[in-house]
Amino acid sequence: MDILYRKLADELASLINAGGFQSGDRLPGVRNQAQLRGLSIATVITAYRQLEDWGLLEVRNRSGFYVKAKPAVAAAPPRIVVTTMRPAPVTGQDMVLQLIKAANDPAVVQLGAAVPAAEFLPTRAIEQALTKAARQYRVRTANYEFSPGAPELRRHLSRRLADAGCAVHPDNLVITNGCQEALTLALRAVTSPGDVVAIESPTFYGLLQVIESLGLEALEIPTNPHSGMSLEALELALSRWPVKACVVTPNFSNPLGCLMPDAHKQKLVAMLKARDIPLIEDDIYGDLSFSHARPSLLKGLDDNVILCSSISKTLSPGLRVGWIAPGRYQDKVEYMKYVLNLATTTIPQLAVTELLENGQYERHLRRVRGDYAQAVTRMTEAVIHYFPEGTKISRPEGGFVIWLELPGDVDSFALARKALAQGISIAPGPIFSASQKYRQFTRLSCACVWSSRIERALVSLAGLL
Template identity: 40%
Template sequence: MNIKGNQFLYLQIADRLEKQIIDQVLKAGDKLPSVRMLCREQGLSMSTVTQAYYELESRSLIETRPRSGYFVSLPPVKRLAIPETSNPSVLNSPLSPDDLVNQVYLDREDPNNTLFSLGMPHDDFLPIAKLNKGMVQAMRNLPASGTGYELTQGNENLRREIAKWSFGWAADFTEHDLITTSGCMNAISYALMATTQPGDTIAIESPAYFGILQLAKSMGLQVLELPTNAITGIELEALKKVLATNKIKVCLFVSNFNNPCGSSMPDEHKREAVRLLEHYHIPLIEDDIHGDLYFSKNRPTTCKTYDESGLVLYCNSISKTLAPGYRVGWIAPGQFKDQVLKLKRYQAVSSVSLTSEVVSTFLRNGRYENHLRKLRQSLHHNSMKYSAVIADYFPEGTRVSQPQGGYFLWLELDKNIDTVELYQRALKQQISIAPGRMFSFQSQFDHCMRLSFGLPWTSLLEKKLQQLGKIATNMQKP
């Protein structure tokens, strides 16, 4: 075995075995060499081989079967082309996705619908029993059982634990840097109110999360959609050009595992974007709600990591990772802390004491990281399963994103397939999707759609995904 460099030995072994799986040298169902056999053949220690197999399990590539050993668990995914870099017009568009968004949200009312449309963790992925115990404990520990107002800045225990958590991606927050909010969208709302006035123009990715589009519209803001690569996120050259016009008041980016296309800005792009914005003294609102849902070895950094001037307003929550209904979020507003505190005092007075305390306890005792490890593994497993079905059952020429975290696949179909019509046909079969028209004020994504892989993988789910592919195939014109 030719081992090079300073990388941990077990990771090099895991990478080599992963390559064999991708190259179909090892196929689905094949049994891997036993730990003892690999130790004997390669001259390795048992701990090294065991760690390598654990790493492959965490990547959802192999599985252990009691008394049988380790087996390849997934067929290699056919490599479909990724969606093209978006090319939005620089002109404002009167189109609005509001009606379509409202219609898709109503699909939740029918429990028989398969909701590929909405990005949230399924109940099966959440530690509900442990959260319930944490709620009881919080009621015992908090003054007056949590019925009183807390400080406007938010639960001190929670802010302290978030600050500790940020050490993992070099943000180096302190509890004084943070303000708790009612979820991430509430944090983004405060950030926009603190940095803009009606009529101002904000720059965002394209496609963009429809919630951000709706929020900007409700605040009377103009939205400039920027070209976005499905892998590396915002195109920096396009950003440079619009910043030079002096028409942009604020930028709003989802830097890690963008919703809907799953793109992530490389570290050097994040650093360069922050440098550019500091040069023009333009604030950046960063939505990092999916940052903890990474499939690789390490959590990605953020734009806030490279912020030296306090112009980055960092927003996050546990709505996509732990408890959507708890509405626990936070913002690190940098230079704009006083403005955000005033806005929260005017509009909310304080956050919910009980849920904030439960989340702080989860962070403090290590339960959150243990839960995230399982959730990331499930989501990674799902993303690969979805991609395999899409490759086999969707129309020829379908492009699909390759996210390295988060909840979403972004599909680009033949331009003659209208995904609103596809949505309507699929809903008759109790399948709900998110048509591409929801993610822009322009008509550039009418042949695209977003699929959430935040549902437990079952044979029924697989059949529904296959059925969706067949419906799309039947719509493709010869």
């Protein structure tokens, strides 16, 4: 068997390396391969395992063996922009409305908003779960599911958090209308208008809008594309300014896609705990690791961390189901949730419960992680191929966005306007900064089905540059 399995492994490796199988392609099933080649099933499995050891294949449970996404061609990462750290009101977010409107226009190539294309979502399973919820709970779905939300959903979320090393009782979770509302509730619970909030820089523009709407001031902390928020810079900022809260996305931040090392997470939690400064954790991309290993949570290190998340990036943005684990602010958050909008819609909560209960959510994650890794790799390779020399690109370890530093004296606001005139939506760098830094930067969403239309859009962007 040794010679046979090695011969098959070498042959398939040559085919993969020569492009006979592309990243994300599924290899023939073990039984089919065995019958086709007159080999035993054990021989084929051993050959596939050898290819996995060589880093050419990955296994997706109950789905088969797939060609692993190749690492993108090496490109220099974007630089860390360091400026004088000073609290400031949020400005320049008007461009975001154009970006969001473009996301709903089928005539526009969607590279701006971080919204997954329908092909990346389990739409059929969602449809079935919604139908089942409507039939099974006819009376219940017609009524409010008052805060803290559907108990069965909170139980399933609690189990998932426990699997990630984070003990949160179901009674200590509050269901929200997505992660945006969870972040709003968290900041409202721990701050008052005029307070200073430390944030990553660059950061998700939705957080900046929340900060602006609450009358807070943002203190931008330089963030490393590989390891996350600079703790040295944060420590300096804490010694100079009356910071009332800190918001971070330690697992695959948006737009950088960086993963904060565990030692870094421990130091961050300890630093803020020592000063009794509330730490708000946005974990919306935490389930989308390219390595299939679910990274640790800050909440698992200290129960007083306020955890916010949702299924908007993993399962469906349209269901609008998120959650918050508010720790000692539980009563305050529940009351504010009630005052804000009474309740989160009942049917989506029960549909998400069904998807968690029947295993559909986990099966979807096993598939889509590889899909996003492949999509990011393909987009990165295309940018390197078409964009001008000197373009710098982030190397995300999860999620589905890439952060570009453009060469020369480029104004990404002007680029975004010209691109939109040509039917292409991108996210200009300044909207990821409270003070409109990052004029030479832009973010691209890779959660789109690759096609000649996408490729032509990148060629057009390169032409504009």
